[in-house]
Amino acid sequence: MVEDVVRTLGYATLGSRLKRIGEKLQAQTQELTEGLAGTDLPVPHNPVLAALDLHGPLSIGDLTKALGQSQPGVTRMVNRMKSDGLVEARSDDKDGRVSRISLTQEGERLVAHLKATLWPAAFLAVQEACAGLEGPLLDQLAQLEDALSEKPLIRRKPVAPLPHWSSFSPSEEENR
Amino acid sequence: MVEDVVRTLGYATLGSRLKRIGEKLQAQTQELTEGLAGTDLPVPHNPVLAALDLHGPLSIGDLTKALGQSQPGVTRMVNRMKSDGLVEARSDDKDGRVSRISLTQEGERLVAHLKATLWPAAFLAVQEACAGLEGPLLDQLAQLEDALSEKPLIRRKPVAPLPHWSSFSPSEEENR
DNA sequence: ACTAGATATATAACAAGTTATATTAATTGA
DNA sequence: TCAATTAATATAACTTGTTATATATCTAGT
Numbered sequence: 001m002v003e004d005v006v007r008t009l010g011y012a013t014l015g016s017r018l019k020r021i022g023e024k025l026q027a028q029t030q031e032l033t034e035g036l037a038g039t040d041l042p043v044p045h046n047p048v049l050a051a052l053d054l055h056g057p058l059s060i061g062d063l064t065k066a067l068g069q070s071q072p073g074v075t076r077m078v079n080r081m082k083s084d085g086l087v088e089a090r091s092d093d094k095d096g097r098v099s100r101i102s103l104t105q106e107g108e109r110l111v112a113h114l115k116a117t118l119w120p121a122a123f124l125a126v127q128e129a130c131a132g133l134e135g136p137l138l139d140q141l142a143q144l145e146d147a148l149s150e151k152p153l154i155r156r157k158p159v160a161p162l163p164h165w166s167s168f169s170p171s172e173e174e175n176r
Numbered sequence: 177m178v179e180d181v182v183r184t185l186g187y188a189t190l191g192s193r194l195k196r197i198g199e200k201l202q203a204q205t206q207e208l209t210e211g212l213a214g215t216d217l218p219v220p221h222n223p224v225l226a227a228l229d230l231h232g233p234l235s236i237g238d239l240t241k242a243l244g245q246s247q248p249g250v251t252r253m254v255n256r257m258k259s260d261g262l263v264e265a266r267s268d269d270k271d272g273r274v275s276r277i278s279l280t281q282e283g284e285r286l287v288a289h290l291k292a293t294l295w296p297a298a299f300l301a302v303q304e305a306c307a308g309l310e311g312p313l314l315d316q317l318a319q320l321e322d323a324l325s326e327k328p329l330i331r332r333k334p335v336a337p338l339p340h341w342s343s344f345s346p347s348e349e350e351n352r
Numbered sequence: 353a354c355t356a357g358a359t360a361t362a363t364a365a366c367a368a369g370t371t372a373t374a375t376t377a378a379t380t381g382a
Numbered sequence: 383t384c385a386a387t388t389a390a391t392a393t394a395a396c397t398t399g400t401t402a403t404a405t406a407t408c409t410a411g412t
Contacts, residue, residue: 001241002227002231002234002238002239002241002242003242004241004242004244005223005226005227005230005242005243006223006242006243006244007244009223009226010299011298011299011300011302011303011306012222012226012295012298012299012302012344013222013223013226014198014201014302014306015198015199015200015201015202015205015219016198016202016219016220016223017198018194018195018197018198018201019194019195019198019199019202019398019399020198020244020245020399021194022190022191022192022193022194022195022196022198023191023195023399023400024191025190025191025194026191026192026195027400029191042367042368043191043192044192044367044368044369046188046189047181047182047185047189047192050181050185050188050189051178051181054181055178058178059390059391060390060391060392061389061390061391062178063178065177065178065180066178066179066180066181066182067181067182067192068180068182068183068196069196069368069369069370070369070370070371071390071391071392072369072370072371072372072391072392072393072394073368073369073370075391075392075393076367076368076369076392076393077368079392080367095377095378095389095390096376096377096378096390097376097377097378097389097390097391098377098389098390098391099390099391119188122187122188123185123186123187123188124187126187126188126190127187130187130190130312130313130314133312133313136306136309137306137309137313137316137320138306140313140316141313144313168188195368195369196369199369199370203370218397218398220397220398220399235360235361236360236361236362237359237360237361245398245399245400246399246400246401247360247361247362248361248362248363248364248399248400248401248402249398249399249400251361251362251363252362252363252397252398252399253398255362256397271359271360271407271408272360272406272407272408273359273360273361273406273407273408274359274360274361274407275360275361353412354411354412355410355411355412356409356410356411356412357408357409357410357411358407358408358409358410359406359407359408359409360405360406360407360408361404361405361406361407362403362404362405362406363402363403363404363405364401364402364403364404365400365401365402365403366399366400366401366402367398367399367400367401368397368398368399368400369396369397369398369399370395370396370397370398371394371395371396371397372393372394372395372396373392373393373394373395374391374392374393374394375390375391375392375393376389376390376391376392377388377389377390377391378387378388378389378390379386379387379388379389380385380386380387380388381384381385381386381387382383382384382385382386
């Protein structure tokens with residue numbers, strides 16, 4: 001049997017390790033999405049929806065900052081979401097370079113649905129998987145990775161009635 | 177100003193968060209690679225070299241387990257490394273389906289070089305960035321992300337003489 | 353010995369991230 | 383006011399991860 005080299009090497013491969021766990025979490029969140037929200041929204045599109053919901057219309061540059069990733073990546077994701085009918089772009093009146101991205105009606109509807117289903121469920125499931133993690137980062141990562149293998153997010157759906165997303169993020173409807 | 181939505185959402189976006197930090201670490205490790213080992217070896221190829229160095233020749237399936245990623249991904253990475261002259265494949269004598277991947281002489285040479293330069297330096301730099309992290313996972317991630325922004329790995333090169341990789345991974349030359 | 357199924361790897365198509373560069377619009381300074 | 387610079391977004395090419403599927407070889411059972 002061959003051991004997990006990326007785990008063994010510790011700090012030397014922390015980057016690969018973080019990416020790997022992140023991808024596992026996203027894959028399990030995708031299962032949740034289908035099983036719980038009944039859509040096939042790609043997991044990385046959720047933060048875009050959340051940012052637009054929190055702040056109202058944003059430029060590509062603002063989204064870049066909100067998501068912490070590169071501008072071309074954001075542009076492409078937004079284009080995809082545009083062709084999916086979730087967002088729309090209009091160029092700014094003051095500055096013709098900037099394109100203001102906003103939720104369409106369909107986007108608003110989806111957000112409302114996600115706030116009642118996927119978002120709280122994912123939050124709680126991940127929170128449960130992280131409950132009891134302790135110690136140095138590498139140890140917590142090992143514990144989390146094991147926890148996700150042993151009991152994936154889809155089996156951590158809360159039994160009690162799902163709280164609405166607003167109870168996690170109280171300040172959301174301000175900037176509209 | 178727009179805040180960091182992925183950070184704000186906490187557990188709900190932990191997958192994106194982990195991927196994002198992982199990519200940042202890998203990008204900074206790439207800088208280290210060029211500045212310190214004088215090669216342009218892609219960061220994700222390091223664990224493959226380390227696995228082959230630790231265990232000697234491995235099948236694609238074994239590498240898949242060692243790296244914890246999908247078989248087609250491993251196959252493609254190995255093909256790239258083959259065309260870079262770092263590894264070679266011969267089909268197994270007993271079982272014609274399995275292809276045994278081993279380091280070429282050039283691969284061995286590169287590994288020896290990396291053990292004296294990049295691997296210990298990256299280990300120590302990441303360890304330093306992680307020193308003092310405390311508390312729940314989300315907190316430690318926030319601290320780490322801030323630490324990497326404030327002082328990237330390339331500025332954490334140890335001043336003292338670099339210890340050899342073998343001092344981090346004492347059991348390495350066994351399975352050859 | 354042959355067929356069925358299982359196993360190992362390869363291939364194809366896609367997604368999402370990156371960097372580098374092109375394009376377009378706005379700003380600034382002579 | 384216009385030329386040069388700066389700034390925002392778009393486009394292109396690449397990497398690395400994925401899933402689904404094809405191919406090739408081995409193994410088992412009759």
